[in-house]
Amino acid sequence: MNIVLLSGGSGKRLWPLSNDVRSKQFIKFFKTEDGQYESMLQRMYRGIRQVSEDACITVATSKTQLSEIKNQLGDNVGLSVEPARRDTFPAIALSVAYLHDIHHVGEEESVVICPVDPYVEEDYFKALLSLSERAKGSDANLCLLGMEPTYPSAKYGYIIPESSDEISNVVEFKEKPDEKTAEEYIKKGALWNGGVFAFRLGYMLKKAHELISFKDYDDLYAKYDEVTKISFDYAVAEKEDRIEVMRFHGIWKDLGTWNTLSESVPDPVMGKGIMDDVCKNVHIFNEMNVPILAMGLTDVVITASPEGILVSDKHHSSYIKPYVDDIVGQVMFAEKSWGSFRVLNVESESMTILVTLNPGHSMNYHAHDRRDEVWVVVEGTGETLVDGMRQEVNPGDVITMQAGCRHTVFAKTTLKIVEVQLGREISVDDKRKFEIE
Amino acid sequence: MNIVLLSGGSGKRLWPLSNDVRSKQFIKFFKTEDGQYESMLQRMYRGIRQVSEDACITVATSKTQLSEIKNQLGDNVGLSVEPARRDTFPAIALSVAYLHDIHHVGEEESVVICPVDPYVEEDYFKALLSLSERAKGSDANLCLLGMEPTYPSAKYGYIIPESSDEISNVVEFKEKPDEKTAEEYIKKGALWNGGVFAFRLGYMLKKAHELISFKDYDDLYAKYDEVTKISFDYAVAEKEDRIEVMRFHGIWKDLGTWNTLSESVPDPVMGKGIMDDVCKNVHIFNEMNVPILAMGLTDVVITASPEGILVSDKHHSSYIKPYVDDIVGQVMFAEKSWGSFRVLNVESESMTILVTLNPGHSMNYHAHDRRDEVWVVVEGTGETLVDGMRQEVNPGDVITMQAGCRHTVFAKTTLKIVEVQLGREISVDDKRKFEIE
Numbered sequence: 001m002n003i004v005l006l007s008g009g010s011g012k013r014l015w016p017l018s019n020d021v022r023s024k025q026f027i028k029f030f031k032t033e034d035g036q037y038e039s040m041l042q043r044m045y046r047g048i049r050q051v052s053e054d055a056c057i058t059v060a061t062s063k064t065q066l067s068e069i070k071n072q073l074g075d076n077v078g079l080s081v082e083p084a085r086r087d088t089f090p091a092i093a094l095s096v097a098y099l100h101d102i103h104h105v106g107e108e109e110s111v112v113i114c115p116v117d118p119y120v121e122e123d124y125f126k127a128l129l130s131l132s133e134r135a136k137g138s139d140a141n142l143c144l145l146g147m148e149p150t151y152p153s154a155k156y157g158y159i160i161p162e163s164s165d166e167i168s169n170v171v172e173f174k175e176k177p178d179e180k181t182a183e184e185y186i187k188k189g190a191l192w193n194g195g196v197f198a199f200r201l202g203y204m205l206k207k208a209h210e211l212i213s214f215k216d217y218d219d220l221y222a223k224y225d226e227v228t229k230i231s232f233d234y235a236v237a238e239k240e241d242r243i244e245v246m247r248f249h250g251i252w253k254d255l256g257t258w259n260t261l262s263e264s265v266p267d268p269v270m271g272k273g274i275m276d277d278v279c280k281n282v283h284i285f286n287e288m289n290v291p292i293l294a295m296g297l298t299d300v301v302i303t304a305s306p307e308g309i310l311v312s313d314k315h316h317s318s319y320i321k322p323y324v325d326d327i328v329g330q331v332m333f334a335e336k337s338w339g340s341f342r343v344l345n346v347e348s349e350s351m352t353i354l355v356t357l358n359p360g361h362s363m364n365y366h367a368h369d370r371r372d373e374v375w376v377v378v379e380g381t382g383e384t385l386v387d388g389m390r391q392e393v394n395p396g397d398v399i400t401m402q403a404g405c406r407h408t409v410f411a412k413t414t415l416k417i418v419e420v421q422l423g424r425e426i427s428v429d430d431k432r433k434f435e436i437e
Numbered sequence: 438m439n440i441v442l443l444s445g446g447s448g449k450r451l452w453p454l455s456n457d458v459r460s461k462q463f464i465k466f467f468k469t470e471d472g473q474y475e476s477m478l479q480r481m482y483r484g485i486r487q488v489s490e491d492a493c494i495t496v497a498t499s500k501t502q503l504s505e506i507k508n509q510l511g512d513n514v515g516l517s518v519e520p521a522r523r524d525t526f527p528a529i530a531l532s533v534a535y536l537h538d539i540h541h542v543g544e545e546e547s548v549v550i551c552p553v554d555p556y557v558e559e560d561y562f563k564a565l566l567s568l569s570e571r572a573k574g575s576d577a578n579l580c581l582l583g584m585e586p587t588y589p590s591a592k593y594g595y596i597i598p599e600s601s602d603e604i605s606n607v608v609e610f611k612e613k614p615d616e617k618t619a620e621e622y623i624k625k626g627a628l629w630n631g632g633v634f635a636f637r638l639g640y641m642l643k644k645a646h647e648l649i650s651f652k653d654y655d656d657l658y659a660k661y662d663e664v665t666k667i668s669f670d671y672a673v674a675e676k677e678d679r680i681e682v683m684r685f686h687g688i689w690k691d692l693g694t695w696n697t698l699s700e701s702v703p704d705p706v707m708g709k710g711i712m713d714d715v716c717k718n719v720h721i722f723n724e725m726n727v728p729i730l731a732m733g734l735t736d737v738v739i740t741a742s743p744e745g746i747l748v749s750d751k752h753h754s755s756y757i758k759p760y761v762d763d764i765v766g767q768v769m770f771a772e773k774s775w776g777s778f779r780v781l782n783v784e785s786e787s788m789t790i791l792v793t794l795n796p797g798h799s800m801n802y803h804a805h806d807r808r809d810e811v812w813v814v815v816e817g818t819g820e821t822l823v824d825g826m827r828q829e830v831n832p833g834d835v836i837t838m839q840a841g842c843r844h845t846v847f848a849k850t851t852l853k854i855v856e857v858q859l860g861r862e863i864s865v866d867d868k869r870k871f872e873i874e
Contacts, residue, residue, distance in 0.1 A: 290745040296753025308727040311748050316733025344781040350815035352855050376811045376857040378787035396859045418789050418857050420813040422833045
């Protein structure tokens with residue numbers, strides 16, 4: 001199976017656990033059987049591997065999410081990285097060109113496209129596999145997965161099928177309706193459009209060449225900035241006559257708000273949290289190192305991270321976005337391809353962060369023009385490279401770096417460093433990268 | 438006026454803003470006219486100074502609160518420090534001996550005793566002044582302030598007066614009753630016993646010498662550990678025939694729970710906090726640097742500090758104590774006589790803290806046996822003393838100290854230092870103090 005996972009989103013609705021660099025699919029909400037937590041992305045990846053061990057999995061994403069994806073999935077996935085945002089059709093075209101030119105997927109092979117962020121269970125992955133198989137041999141050019149609606153939602157588009165067969169031709173697509181209209185659609189046997197579909201690679205590549213002038217993947221990547229923005233629905237789905245839909249009866253949920261998310265997380269407490277016996281339908285998601293105590297509450301979600309603290313009635317949690325827009329803040333934590341960082345303290349002319357490097361990884365070799373830095377190694381062993389000088393470092397070692405000084409560190413074991421940044425204009429933009437000498 | 442403020446309490450009921458080293462009277466809840474926040478202690482002190490500019494104010498307290506009191510009141514108060522806890526009578530005896538021997542208060546002068554933590558307004562301080570005046574010339578040996586009850590509380594002891602006159606003899610004292618009995622007391626004109634009373638110094642000194650064998654303040658202080666525990670009520674009040682009570686009609690409240698406290702704090706948000714329009718009767722007390730967003734809540738208090746986060750229905754907040762007993766934690770922040778500290782990060786073999794020294798102050802000259810330390814100065818100017826070597830320090834300067842190394846720092850301006858502690862057994866007990874060489 002060739003599968004492209006679409007990973008996007010800005011993540012404001014799940015603030016403070018999501019932020020500008022961490023979309024909801026990266027938050028580790030789900031407890032695995034061995035007691036570890038995993039993210040929606042990791043859950044989706046694991047589910048696909050379980051039904052198709054040798055699946056060719058590609059994540060289509062933007063540059064901003066690259067570090068986080070590498071951090072969570074390692075080097076086990078292909079990455080089709082949009083150099084800019086050009087809407088869904090160019091993104092799919094780019095990933096198809098990527099599969100064709102980089103992974104040498106044949107034109108008769110099928111490709112499944114699916115968003116990374118719905119909450120699903122094992123039957124969903126089996127359905128993806130069936131969809132992939134179907135697309136190879138079907139007369140249709142597009143094979144959709146249609147979700148059996150559980151209520152007349154105004155949040156989704158609808159697919160009107162010709163019959164109630166498991167697989168049927170598609171009569172038409174309907175935009176997000178109001179609830180009353182949704183009820184009528186459902187009476188007619190309509191299905192939710194979850195943006196999951198499959199096709200033969202050759203078909204989509206042809207569509208791509210029809211609509212975008214490019215030679216191959218490298219060429220498309222290079223000129224991606226200039227490609228016209230156009231949605232996949234408008235460019236392909238609405239114009240294609242030969243579309244069929246496969247019914248999916250299992251669990252498929254959009255966990256886009258704290259309310260819907262908490263319904264799908266069985267464990268009411270993630271992280272350090274205590275509730276009294278009076279609490280009813282309360283969820284605590286705590287990414288901070290201090291305990292949360294909840295007393296006498298009903299239908300409340302409490303979430304805390306280094307970005308902030310949310311306490312919300314569950315139903316009201318869906319109205320969060322305008323408030324979060326107003327909380328313009330520094331990014332206080334982030335996972336990077338090499339590990340993670342967390343802001344510990346901010347003063348007017350200094351910032352203290354905890355840097356954690358994963359074993360075998362290092363950050364870029366870089367320098368800052370307008371700040372000095374001090375590293376204090378607090379855990380692990382590694383090797384620093386400072387202005388060309390290599391040095392083994394251990395807990396207690398201190399490295400001071402003036403502005404302009406080139407530096408990086410390579411982690412032999414998990415390496416934790418307290419970094420103190422000093423200067424009048426501390427900014428993430430003040431960074432020049434260098435090749436290692 | 439000579440006044441002794443009793444400052445005690447462990448502060449679990451207002452967790453996480455109070456902790457083992459910070460009792461509720463030290464939390465800065467109250468906004469002053471100039472927009473600053475002040476604590477109950479500071480509010481009480483300011484109120485007394487307003488009615489009696491040259492009042493001799495003494496705080497009777499224990500060693501653990503000494504740093505915080507000096508931090509909040511500076512050197513403007515006398516301190517009668519109990520070397521150990523020996524119940525209320527020895528504590529009052531010690532403070533009376535302190536006033537007599539150290540401040541040379543005459544035996545005919547009156548002394549007012551009052552707890553530091555009720556919520557009161559201006560008329561209360563005037564009443565204290567009247568009580569002080571009354572005690573000087575009265576026939577009675579004890580003059581109490583009796584609070585007009587506003588409801589049949591089971592939390593207070595009651596004073597039964599002879600008449601409903603503004604000043605009247607006391608018939609008897611009643612222990613905390615149940616609510617029904619309290620109602621009967623109130624019908625008879627009973628008053629709440631708020632533990633506020635005045636006497637002539639000579640009277641109490643005589644009582645002290647009758648019950649405790651000591652020469653003077655220094656002698657009592659030296660043998661304080663061996664003094665028998667006995668309450669003031671048992672030792673004096675219940676045996677004294679000549680007691681009178683002065684009625685107090687104004688506001689006098691015990692702000693012992695988040696519920697009662699939030700009723701007396703007009704501003705619903707302290708620190709960084711945002712509420713939606715749906716929130717009703719919600720209070721946010723936030724001592725962290727990140728914002729709290731509250732949505733769709735009713736009758737809820739949210740408090741956050743580096744110790745933890747509490748989200749509680751206001752009425753349930755009075756049941757907090759057993760939960761806090763279970764949260765056995767490191768003290769994550771504290772005000773000291775020289776400034777304050779805040780824990781930024783804890784790892785298995787390191788701890789990072791932010792130390793803030795007030796201008797002109799320095800910590801003790803000290804050494805640790807089982808940890809190394811690194812200081813990174815992030816703000817201000819000062820002078821370090823490390824193993825006898827003095828050195829001026831400025832932002833960006835790094836000082837490394839091996840275990841055993843003696844060190845301190847003197848702040849010329851407000852001085853902020855990121856301190857990284859490194860070792861397998863990091864403990865507050867690992868500290869030896871030295872005289873400066």
